[in-house]
Amino acid sequence: MSYKIEQPIGNNIYVYEVQSYWDKSKQQARQKRKYIGKKDPKTGNIITPRKSNLPRFSKDFGNVYLLKHIAQSIGLTDILKKIFPDDFKEILAFAYYDICESKALYLFKSWMEMTYLPQTKALTPKQITSFTRQMSSMEEERERFFNKWLDKRKPVNAVVFDITSLSGYSELIKLLEWGYNRDLEKLPQINFGVVFDQEGNIPLFYRIYPGSITDVKTLKNILKHLLANKLKQIIFILDRGFYSMSNISEMEEESIDFIIPFPFKVKQAITLISKHKAILQSPLSAFKFKKEVIYYIKDNIVLNDINLSAHIYFSKTREYYEQNHFMNRLLDIEDNIKKRTFYYLGNVREYLSQNFRGSEKLFDITLKEGKAYLTRKVKAISRKINKMGYMILLSNNHTITKEDALLYYRRRDYLEKLFDSLKNELDGKRLRGHSKETIEGRLYLKFISLILYSAISNKMKEQELFKKYSVKELLNEMKKIRVVEMTNGKQYITEISKKQSNILNAFDLEIPIDPRY
Structure with a gap:
């Protein structure tokens, strides 16, 4: 049985005849479309076209046009092209797909068929598995990428390091071990540790750790990697999960500068609040931080014979x-x-x-x-x-000001949102790979997605676009810009709305004329 559908493209309405049929090989219902003509807006009649004016296809364009521009503007495309000359287009296409669709990779080919990326291969699920294994085997190339990316992001003065747990169902994979899972899930997991440029809010590199490795043991190796790349004055901004007396002692012994919250479950933290509660309610301790009034006092505290600065904040x-x-x-x-x-x-x-x-x-x-x-x-x-409204930040760097300590730590909120996006929007919470190799390759592709997601989020925050859109909503709006190709080979871009024009302007992008950008 067939039926007609109407598809608005620009100022025109195109009419197609749709025929449903059963695909025996794929065991699923599919559709065939036949172009009938263009609907007359006044009479409603269908105008049968000349053969040369028939649309051959219509594909999503605006979303990938924007993402491609961002990848180029931050230097990501050039670095990937130098290190992976044969594969960089596919690596970027996977990132575009991750951010736009948040779906499993086996659906990538279907998305590619609907998206205007003419020079990129639409890999099948089997080819994707081979591709991720190939990425896993290219460890030297991945490290070269991290080094070049770090060099591109300099100067870097402060980094945020955090680990998130990624769970999996395949118990045969050596990387997956039982350990402390930050999402409290009863599944074996690996820990995905990401180092961020704290000021630029951009991921720098990552490391994968089995689920049983204690977080702080990784910091020394991270610091070595940063120093090897001639990065100095590094301060690690850590979360509560890193706090323990042994970790504090070890970081001090290894000369690792840090800022870390003092958990209120520790008796000395409550003692500090009680000691300074009166002054923290006084106008004498107030200062302004990004339009918010904060009450503050600094104290020193000795833990395990280590002298630490305690930055104590209260916000009504x-x-x-x-x-x-x-x-x-x-x-x-x-x-x-x-x-x-x-x-x-x-x-x-x-x-x-x-x-x-x-x-x-x-x-x-x-x-x-x-x-x-x-x-x-x-x-x-x-x-x-x-305890509400109070926060204590401990640091072994005694030169940090109250403003910097708070600024550094509050920027971690951004990192937490990005980890949420990695787990949820980017479908990273469950590892769908079936081998160590596919997982390692998949996480590298996720990391590229995370870089691009961070970059678009930074620009949206700068232009105050989050008041109107989420990342996904903005890309869905841009997706409405489509490329239409006629049977004579001519291509054109559909009309651009005021909303889309405003988005393009916010990203310093010109309105596209030729889709072969």
């Missing part, structure tokens, strides 16, 4: 938002408990722990006829609320 704005968020979560969990049936106290505690981490310590729980009743522990809740 953050206190309000943290308290509001916390109480909303608390009230929501109470409502959810009322709607559920429980027969064992252990099940209630498990539900609380899984849905609001730590909330099982905030309630007294009683069970009656399958219903759980929660009574708030006022002291436990008050203890949590009293």
Whole structure:
């Protein structure tokens, strides 16, 4: 059975006849399209075209046009071309696909068939597996890329280093080991450690570690790599996961400069807050940081005979938002408990722990006829609320100012968002590879995606485009710019809307005339 569809392209509406059929080889329903003509906007009649004016194809163009421009502007294309002269177009195409679609690589060929990248191979799933294995075997080339990319990004004064856990289902792969998983998943994982240029918000290089390796053991090797590339005055901005007395001692012993949050689970952190609470509420301690009023005091603290600077901050704005968020979560969990049936106290505690981490310590729980009743522990809740709005940053570099310490650490929020994008938007949370080689190759391709994703995010932030779009929404808007090729070989680009024109201007891009850019 056939039916007609209408496809608006620019100011015209093209009409196609669609015939559905069953593809026996692929065991799925497919469609054939036959171009009928152009719809007359006044009469609604179909104008049958001359053969030379028939559209041969219409493909997505604006999204890859933008991404290609970004890759060129940051120097990524040139470096990849020098190191992978035969494969750089495919490497970039995988990055475009990752950012635009966030889907598994086996769907890459279908995406390529709908996208205008005429000089790039539309690899099949089997060819993609071979390609990722090839990338894995090219370790020397990957290291050359990291070195050239580092050189391109100089000067680099501060780096952010963090590790995220990537889980997998293949228990035969040596890289996958049981270890501390930051997403609390019960799956073997590897740790993907990325070093970022802290000021430029761009990934510099990465290392892969088995899941059982302690995070801080990697810092010495990272530092050696940076020093070998003649980078000096390096400060590692670390997250709470790196904090331990042994790690602090080891970093000091290895002359690794760091900034790290002081967790409130450590007694000395609470003591510092109590000691300075009065001055942190006083107008005398206030300073302005990016339009926000922050209260601050600096103290020294000795841990394991190591003298550290303690930068203590209090924000009334953050206190309000943290308290509001916390109480909303608390009230929501109470409502959810009322709607559920429980027969064992252990099940209630498990539900609380899984849905609001730590909330099982905030309630007294009683069970009656399958219903759980929660009574708030006022002291436990008050203890949590009293910490809100406060933050302590420890550093063994005693020359860092209050502004720089806060700026460095808050920029880590950007890194956390990029890791979220790696795991979610870029489909990186589950490793779909079936061998050590495919995983190593896949992670290299992910890293290229992460560079490009960071670059587009930086520009969007600079131009305040996040007020209107997410990365994906912006690329979906640009995707509406299409290339149409006629049967006579002539190509043209569909009309560009005001929204699309504004995006192009924000990225310092001219409106494309010839699609063969």
